[in-house]
Amino acid sequence: MTGFVIRKLLRTLFTLFLVVTFVFFVLRLTGDPVSAMMPDDTDPAILDELRKQWGLDRPLGVQYLEYWFNLLQGDFGNAYRDGRPAIEIVAERVPATLKLTLTAFAFIVIAGFPLGIFAAVNRGTAIDRAIMTISVTGFSLPNFFLGILLIFLLSVTLRLLPAYGSDHWYNLIMPVITLGTAGAAVIARFVRSSMLEVLNAPYIRACRARGMTERAIIWTVALPNAAIPTITIMGFMVGTLIGGSIVTETVFAWPGIGRLLIDAVTARELAVVQTVVMITAASMVFANLAVDLLYLVIDPRRRYASGTGE
Amino acid sequence: MEGPAEELKADHSTPLEISGLTVSLKTGAWKCAIVEDVSLRVRSGEILGLVGESGSGKTVTCLAALGLLGPAWQMEGEIRLARTRITDAPSAGQLASVRGREAAMIFQDASASLNPIEKIGKQLTKTVARLRGVSTGEAREIALDLLRRVEMPDPEERLHSYPFQLSGGQNQRVMIAVALAGRPELLFADEPTTALDVTVQSQILDLIKSLRDETKMGVVFVTHDLGVVKEVCDSVAVMYAGRIVESGSVERIMNAPRHPYTLGLIESMPTLSGHVPEGIEGQVPAPDKRPPGCAFAPRCEKAQEKCWSQLPLGAEGDGGDSVACFFPLEGDLGRTERPEHPTQSRSADEPVPDTLLSLNDAACDYDTRSGKFRAVSGITLSLNEGDRLAVIGESGSGKSTIGKLMLGIEPTSEGAASFMGKPVPMLGTSDHVAFARSVQLVPQNPFLSLDPRATIGSQIEEPLEIHGIGTKQERRARRRELLESAGLSPELAMRYPHEISGGQCQRAVIARALALRPKVLICDEATASLDVSVQARIIELLRELHRMHDLSIVFITHDLRLARSLCSHVAVMRSGQLVELGETSPMFEAPEHPYTSQLLASMPDVESTDSPTMETTQ
Numbered sequence: 001m002t003g004f005v006i007r008k009l010l011r012t013l014f015t016l017f018l019v020v021t022f023v024f025f026v027l028r029l030t031g032d033p034v035s036a037m038m039p040d041d042t043d044p045a046i047l048d049e050l051r052k053q054w055g056l057d058r059p060l061g062v063q064y065l066e067y068w069f070n071l072l073q074g075d076f077g078n079a080y081r082d083g084r085p086a087i088e089i090v091a092e093r094v095p096a097t098l099k100l101t102l103t104a105f106a107f108i109v110i111a112g113f114p115l116g117i118f119a120a121v122n123r124g125t126a127i128d129r130a131i132m133t134i135s136v137t138g139f140s141l142p143n144f145f146l147g148i149l150l151i152f153l154l155s156v157t158l159r160l161l162p163a164y165g166s167d168h169w170y171n172l173i174m175p176v177i178t179l180g181t182a183g184a185a186v187i188a189r190f191v192r193s194s195m196l197e198v199l200n201a202p203y204i205r206a207c208r209a210r211g212m213t214e215r216a217i218i219w220t221v222a223l224p225n226a227a228i229p230t231i232t233i234m235g236f237m238v239g240t241l242i243g244g245s246i247v248t249e250t251v252f253a254w255p256g257i258g259r260l261l262i263d264a265v266t267a268r269e270l271a272v273v274q275t276v277v278m279i280t281a282a283s284m285v286f287a288n289l290a291v292d293l294l295y296l297v298i299d300p301r302r303r304y305a306s307g308t309g310e
Numbered sequence: 311m312e313g314p315a316e317e318l319k320a321d322h323s324t325p326l327e328i329s330g331l332t333v334s335l336k337t338g339a340w341k342c343a344i345v346e347d348v349s350l351r352v353r354s355g356e357i358l359g360l361v362g363e364s365g366s367g368k369t370v371t372c373l374a375a376l377g378l379l380g381p382a383w384q385m386e387g388e389i390r391l392a393r394t395r396i397t398d399a400p401s402a403g404q405l406a407s408v409r410g411r412e413a414a415m416i417f418q419d420a421s422a423s424l425n426p427i428e429k430i431g432k433q434l435t436k437t438v439a440r441l442r443g444v445s446t447g448e449a450r451e452i453a454l455d456l457l458r459r460v461e462m463p464d465p466e467e468r469l470h471s472y473p474f475q476l477s478g479g480q481n482q483r484v485m486i487a488v489a490l491a492g493r494p495e496l497l498f499a500d501e502p503t504t505a506l507d508v509t510v511q512s513q514i515l516d517l518i519k520s521l522r523d524e525t526k527m528g529v530v531f532v533t534h535d536l537g538v539v540k541e542v543c544d545s546v547a548v549m550y551a552g553r554i555v556e557s558g559s560v561e562r563i564m565n566a567p568r569h570p571y572t573l574g575l576i577e578s579m580p581t582l583s584g585h586v587p588e589g590i591e592g593q594v595p596a597p598d599k600r601p602p603g604c605a606f607a608p609r610c611e612k613a614q615e616k617c618w619s620q621l622p623l624g625a626e627g628d629g630g631d632s633v634a635c636f637f638p639l640e641g642d643l644g645r646t647e648r649p650e651h652p653t654q655s656r657s658a659d660e661p662v663p664d665t666l667l668s669l670n671d672a673a674c675d676y677d678t679r680s681g682k683f684r685a686v687s688g689i690t691l692s693l694n695e696g697d698r699l700a701v702i703g704e705s706g707s708g709k710s711t712i713g714k715l716m717l718g719i720e721p722t723s724e725g726a727a728s729f730m731g732k733p734v735p736m737l738g739t740s741d742h743v744a745f746a747r748s749v750q751l752v753p754q755n756p757f758l759s760l761d762p763r764a765t766i767g768s769q770i771e772e773p774l775e776i777h778g779i780g781t782k783q784e785r786r787a788r789r790r791e792l793l794e795s796a797g798l799s800p801e802l803a804m805r806y807p808h809e810i811s812g813g814q815c816q817r818a819v820i821a822r823a824l825a826l827r828p829k830v831l832i833c834d835e836a837t838a839s840l841d842v843s844v845q846a847r848i849i850e851l852l853r854e855l856h857r858m859h860d861l862s863i864v865f866i867t868h869d870l871r872l873a874r875s876l877c878s879h880v881a882v883m884r885s886g887q888l889v890e891l892g893e894t895s896p897m898f899e900a901p902e903h904p905y906t907s908q909l910l911a912s913m914p915d916v917e918s919t920d921s922p923t924m925e926t927t928q
Contacts, residue, residue, distance in 0.1 A: 201422065202417060202419055202422040202423045203422060203423050203424055203425050203426065205378065205417070205423070206415075206417060206423040206424070206485070206488075207425070208378055208409065209376055209378060209409055209410070209414065209415040209417075210409060210410040210414060210415075210437055210441070210488060210489070210491070210492070211406045211407060211408070211409035211410035211411065211440070211441065211492065212406065212440070213402070213403065213406045214402060214406075221425050221428075224427060225425070225426065225427060228427070298427070299427060300427055300429075300472045300474075301426065301427070301472070301474050304472075304474075304475070
């Protein structure tokens with residue numbers, strides 16, 4: 001089992017290495033930060049001077065090695081404009097994004113699971129069909145559209161909630177719904193089909209035959225078994241949430257790393273972009289690692305298979 | 311009026327009484343009776359065998375008695391357990407309190423009937439605590455005691471095991487322990503040993519008998535195997551097409567069956583003494599296509615006009631003798647004369663036949679995650695022209711590997727596999743194509759080995775096309791010939807696999823295997839997924855093919871009775887080793903290896919002389 005964990009960890013680190021490399025080259029091959037930053041009529045000599053100052057005139061390979069050299073010492077580079085460390089700029093935006101994505105994640109679980117279970121238990125009835133219809137609508141709506149729709153409805157028309165801001169708990173409502181609805185819909189569908197499969201398993205019939213009540217069967221036997229495969233989907237969900245947060249933060253002017261990323265890309269602040277991408281990539285990769293490890297905790301069959309088999 | 315909540319006067323001497331039960335499946339306007347007018351009675355301490363082939367309604371009857379059928383099912387008639395009338399439509403809560411206490415159930419696939427992600431100790435403890443209303447601590451003690459009572463090896467350690475860590479037999483012991491948790495007065499055992507190896511089966515059967523003696527619970531034992539019935543049951547009810555056609559004591563039914571179907575079932579059973587199973591022509595009618603008269607009439611040799619139009623009075627499975635037949639059979643089953651022996655030893659002056667397939671000190675390794683696994687080793691055996699060689703053994707004994715070595719599906723890791731003096735070419739090599747014309751496989755599941763989207767006819771012709779044999783007209787003619795020699799009517803050529811029965815599918819697979827006129831047919835559990843009456847007919851077909859077409863057969867099976875009825879030679883496998891090899895009758899009469907004797911002793915047999923023990927401790 002330890003071997004399994006170590007192998008997973010090494011694979012995770014390798015993925016991160018690939019991400020850093022990919023982002024480094026893509027950013028440098030798609031445009032020159034100096035010309036993007038300075039007015040169009042700037043003297044080319046000044047541009048060259050700036051490039052030299054920031055080390056952009058050296059061969060790409062050298063820049064790449066230097067980047068790694070600094071990175072391994074915890075230096076993510078500085079922003080070109082104000083010269084502040086990129087990591088600092090990103091770090092002050094992380095809490096807002098965490099607040100948004102974690103709340104949305106909770107929303108996904110709290111809304112998705114019960115809806116899925118409820119639909120499965122009432123399979124084929126009007127309840128089931130209603131939940132499934134809502135679910136299709138849920139993940140078909142692009143989230144920026146849903147966000148605008150919510151602002152129009154709740155802020156402009158009904159004047160219940162402010163359209164932007166991040167100081168109060170109620171500021172979270174619209175961004176969280178915008179960000180989490182698609183995920184909740186996917187989870188509801190997945191939990192439903194997983195539950196239906198489990199409810200047809202021989203061990204459920206055996207539980208009924210020994211007098212367990214339907215409620216006990218659903219919550220103590222069927223749900224734990226049905227939840228196992230949904231963990232994989234939950235891992236993917238972390239990625240979807242981070243991706244979705246870029247759009248959502250933009251729509252609601254939420255001061256997180258999503259909006260920071262948009263601003264930094266426009267301004268070609270290479271170090272900032274690189275840092276944001278690395279942090280998001282790292283959180284996705286570690287979420288998947290967490291999923292793999294969670295399987296070991298939850299599913300005894302995997303625990304033993306990875307302990308003895310490999 | 312008696313409300314459903316009201317408890318009946320407890321009748322502990324009769325934990326199950328079913329009268330006039332009809333169970334129908336209803337979807338929309340469509341309604342179809344699956345079980346019709348069934349009456350049964352089980353006394354405490356009695357084991358009633360509920361016997362019949364697939365689709366006869368045995369399992370549905372049991373599920374109905376526990377109220378386990380879903381909302382799409384409708385029940386008429388009466389089902390009464392020791393204290394509760396199930397047919398009074400008790401509430402979900404009342405039903406839950408009945409299950410496990412008044413009646414419990416065990417299933418065929420025990421490993422799939424336990425929660426896969428919970429330790430068995432926990433599952434058992436929770437069930438005990440709930441059904442007996444004791445604390446978790448006490449329940450744990452009781453759980454341990456129950457595991458001891460079901461003779462589980464190392465019960466303390468097993469409490470901490472998950473179902474996937476136990477064997478099928480051990481899981482069935484756990485299921486039985488779970489079933490005993492609520493001290494039920496009745497146990498439904500639905501084919502509890504069908505998926506198990508024979509030696510394990512005989513242990514579980516003994517266990518069920520001794521628990522019955524100890525607890526005096528009544529048992530409804532559902533099975534299709536009359537040999538098992540003879541071993542464990544006191545009385546028998548035979549079901550056919552949703553009805554009970556005959557019932558009586560086990561001795562009477564086995565020795566003097568009165569319903570032609572019961573006789574057909576008994577005659578279909580292969581025996582250790584070499585009775586050649588006869589089988590029943592035709593197939594069980596689908597529930598919505600049952601004839602107005604006796605459902606067995608279309609398959610019955612004795613059927614007369616009356617049988618087709620009128621329904622004979624139903625038999626009652628109450629332990630008393632009854633038969634639902636207008637023209638019941640009389641007298642004993644006349645099986646006194648020694649049956650035809652499949653084995654004829656060659657006389658000395660006959661020429662020694664050519665060796666077709668042989669394995670010489672062969673071993674086979676499989677790659678697994680933890681390295682190489684040796685499936686078989688040191689196997690030396692040969693198949694001569696005209697031989698019918700049975701390879702028998704329990705699951706994991708390596709018997710299928712022998713087939714794979716002979717077919718070139720797996721390479722030998724040591725030693726050699728050869729066909730007519732040359733090494734067996736590996737599957738995928740160009741030499742294998744020619745080899746495949748001589749050696750063909752008949753696998754276990756005919757549905758899986760037929761293309762669901764191609765007609766039977768085109769699949770039978772396919773080998774001829776692949777090998778470029780004959781013109782189109784010639785292939786057509788050969789197809790007709792093949793269908794006939796496999797006992798199928800030529801019209802079936804245009805059907806798809808899902809449109810014909812399992813037995814017909816297996817015949818089609820055999821016809822396809824015969825297309826290239828092979829010398830050897832390798833049958834890997836070729837009849838294991840078929841009903842006994844159908845299995846018997848396939849065995850008959852194989853015997854005929856052997857006789858008519860000089861076919862040599864390798865018959866891989868777990869059923870020693872089949873080996874006896876079909877084969878001239880037997881190879882006994884155990885844990886990858888060949889433990890005994892020889893001619894069939896001498897080996898069955900005087901096995902040399904103790905394992906062979908053990909297998910023979912474990913095999914339930916309708917002809918066994920030691921009669922089942924009846925109510926030993928009354």
